[in-house]
Amino acid sequence: MPAALVWxxxxxxxxxxxxxxxxxxxxxxxxxxxxFDTTILDALQDRDDRRVSFIHASLAExxxxxxxxxxxxxxxxxxxxxxxxxxxxxxxxxxxxANHDYEPAAIRRDALVEARLREQxxxxxxxxxxxxxxxxxxxxxxxxxxxxxxPYKRAWLARLGQSRPSPALFAWPVAEFTEHLARPPExxxxxxxxxxxxxxxxxxxxxxxxxxxxxxAEFLTRIxxxxxxxxxxxxxxxxxxxxxxRCGTVSIRELVRAAVARSSEGAQIWLSELIWRxxxxxxxxxxxxxxEHAFKPEMDDIRWEQGxxxxxxxxxxxxxxxxxxxxxxxxxxxLQSGYMHNRLRMVSxxxxxxxxxxxxxxxxxxxxxxxxxxDLAANNGGWQWAASTGCDAQxxxxxxxxxxxxxxxxxxxKFIRRYLPELAALSDRYIHAPWLSASPPTDYPVPSIDHxxxxxxxxxxxxxxxxx
Numbered sequence: 001m002p003a004a005l006v007w008x009x010x011x012x013x014x015x016x017x018x019x020x021x022x023x024x025x026x027x028x029x030x031x032x033x034x035x036f037d038t039t040i041l042d043a044l045q046d047r048d049d050r051r052v053s054f055i056h057a058s059l060a061e062x063x064x065x066x067x068x069x070x071x072x073x074x075x076x077x078x079x080x081x082x083x084x085x086x087x088x089x090x091x092x093x094x095x096x097x098a099n100h101d102y103e104p105a106a107i108r109r110d111a112l113v114e115a116r117l118r119e120q121x122x123x124x125x126x127x128x129x130x131x132x133x134x135x136x137x138x139x140x141x142x143x144x145x146x147x148x149x150x151p152y153k154r155a156w157l158a159r160l161g162q163s164r165p166s167p168a169l170f171a172w173p174v175a176e177f178t179e180h181l182a183r184p185p186e187x188x189x190x191x192x193x194x195x196x197x198x199x200x201x202x203x204x205x206x207x208x209x210x211x212x213x214x215x216x217a218e219f220l221t222r223i224x225x226x227x228x229x230x231x232x233x234x235x236x237x238x239x240x241x242x243x244x245x246r247c248g249t250v251s252i253r254e255l256v257r258a259a260v261a262r263s264s265e266g267a268q269i270w271l272s273e274l275i276w277r278x279x280x281x282x283x284x285x286x287x288x289x290x291x292e293h294a295f296k297p298e299m300d301d302i303r304w305e306q307g308x309x310x311x312x313x314x315x316x317x318x319x320x321x322x323x324x325x326x327x328x329x330x331x332x333x334x335l336q337s338g339y340m341h342n343r344l345r346m347v348s349x350x351x352x353x354x355x356x357x358x359x360x361x362x363x364x365x366x367x368x369x370x371x372x373x374x375d376l377a378a379n380n381g382g383w384q385w386a387a388s389t390g391c392d393a394q395x396x397x398x399x400x401x402x403x404x405x406x407x408x409x410x411x412x413x414k415f416i417r418r419y420l421p422e423l424a425a426l427s428d429r430y431i432h433a434p435w436l437s438a439s440p441p442t443d444y445p446v447p448s449i450d451h452x453x454x455x456x457x458x459x460x461x462x463x464x465x466x467x468x
Contacts, residue, residue, distance in 0.1 A: 003029035003182065005088050007098040008073070009106075010130055011248035012058045013209050014065045016171040018129040019097040024177035031091055031182045032066055033074040034059055035083045036196050039109070048201040050338040050372050056193055058249050061208035063190055071181025074188040077196050081109050085116040091185075096122060099129035102285045103376045130248060131278050132168050132256055133159060135285045145286040146279070147295075147391040153275050160260075169253050169260075204337050205243055205372065212244035220258060226266035233330075233341035234414035239270065240339075242373035245277070280381035283391060290380055294389035302389070302465045305357035313356045316448050317348075318366055320419075323447035325432060326406035327351045329419035336419070338372035343409055349386035350400040355454040357461060360387035388462065396462040399455050406432040420444070 004027040006020050012034075014020070023030045041052070063073035076083040088096050096117055101110065114124040128134050138155050139145060146152035160166050193200055206214065219239040222229075229237025244250045252274070259271035284290060294300045305313070316322050320331035330344035340348070345367070352363045364383040368374050384390025410416055413431035417424045422443045423431055430437040435446055 002094040003027060003031065003091060004095045004097055005031045005033060005084075005091060005093045007084055007096055008032060008034045008062070009098060009101055009248075010246065011099050012055070012062050013212075013249055013251065014062060014069070015174055015209075016251040016253060017099075017174055018127040018172045019099045019125070021172035021174050021177070022125065022127060023095070023097040024174060024180050027095070028180055029182045030071070030180050031074060031093065031184065032071055033076065033084075033087060033188075034062075035080040036075065036077045036191070037080040037109075038077065039079055039081075039105075041196065041198075045369055047197065048199045050201050050203060051374065052196075052198045053193065053201045053203055054205070054207045054243060054372060055247060056190075056198075057203070057207040058209075058211075058247055059190055061210065065209065066181060067183075069175075069178035069181055070183070071178070072184040073190065074184040075190045076188075077191055081112040081116065084113050085120060085122075088117060088122050089120055094122060095125055097125050097127070100126050100134065101130075102134070102281055104288050104291055129172075130252060131281050132156075132252060133278060133282075135282060138282065145282060147283070149276065149279050149392045152279050152282075153272060156275050156278065160256075169257050171251070171253060203372075204339070205240065207247075207249065209249050212241065212250035215239065215241055215244065216250060216255070216258070220262075223259075223262060223270060224264035224266045227269040228266070230269070231343045231409050233333075233344055234410055234412075234418070238342065242375075243339075246373045246375050277375075277378060280377040283381060284377040290384065290390070291376070294387075295384055295391045295393075296389055299387075299389035299465065302461060304359040310356070310358055313448055314352075314358050314362060316445070317352050317356060317358075317363075321445050321448075322351065322356075323435070323445045324351065324402040324406075324451075325413075325416045325420055325423060325434065326410060327402050329410075329416045332419040334367070334370050338370060340367075340371070341415075343405075345382060346386055347400055347402060347405050349383055350394075351402055353387040354399045354458045355402070355449055355451055357454070357457060360384065360389060397459060399458060401451055403433050403451070 004023045006023045011017055059073060059075065066072050074087065076087060084096060101107070110126065117124050133156060136145060138152060138159060146155065160168055205211065219241065226237065229235055241250060241255070245252065256271065256274060259267050259274065287295060317331065320328035320335070322328055326344070327348055330340055330348045334340040349360070349363055352358050353360050360383045364379055367379055371379070381390060385393045388394050388396035412428050416431055422441050423434060426434060426437060434440045434444055
């Protein structure tokens, strides 16, 4: 068969890769490529964006792995909808292979690439890879997408367990066909970060397939405690694999296989978190409007706080200066590392929307800028859950108390002391509410808002919205 081109996107690995496997089995020569898409890069606010550094380092490892098998990675810099058709034509391939991407901008991009390839007489072939079940594979009894997680989870698990072992978890074979990999032409190597207009930044998370493999292996030694440890940010309770899942340096199939192979409560709760990821993915795929609007249309009528006071509150929240230690420590963790513990994402989002009364879309955009593991479906779903505007969301009358959350999930203030050293001298009793101390620190702000008063405002805000 004539040559083919495999376009890597959210799947930066050379094993268990659906598109690569299909291409290698169908063609005698297979080129591999990645595009630093300027449509995406030009929209980034920071030239030292951690995600670009993480992807760049992961690409270097992927290129080395492919070269060890006789191939290599072609890396382009430009608009993907122009670079892929141009490259496909230059390489004289008959087909371009890729894995599905479900975000609205990616869907539009892929449709344009497919149309341009068709004009050139080149086939476009795309496959499911980044989820176990996609789009409309899991439906209600009436044939509609699920909007409540628990029945979705039951249906998901039932679909997975229809046969043992489940075909949905089979790994896509790659290694036995790698003699078909083609070397990149001269001049198509990995550009430096400077060549694409970015600077290197420190990464606290090891990138690439090896980084993902090491994290997974370490996590599996303590997965049995996940259910008990996952809510406490000061201890090593979670897997820290979210950025690797986002970039595809690990395979979702290997993670689900690892979870279902273990009977502990911790493994089952972790599997539920992986299913939550797919719940939000199918929600986005079936309801594209959630990118701009509340999933519940009536919630678009909520009158969020505006004006100079709201702007000042939002800026203080962004910078970790709200006066509520757990919220501020969470924000500083994000700014310093590109990561925020999942429990703290809920606390921080609840504080912004329910205490400060600020539109969830502003918070969502802030997380989108700073999170190393930013994923549109999960970020949107999480924010709408916290703001009570989404499907199966936190009921609007349930409002996190930031001090109660702090005392419950960081009882000794270990996490707070790590990110708020100005509070380190406070006792465990007062570190959650420094303003109650007889001698509160002078270099830490007083609370920007009273939680009890803010709670009443939020209840009224949602009641008015419901009555419209």
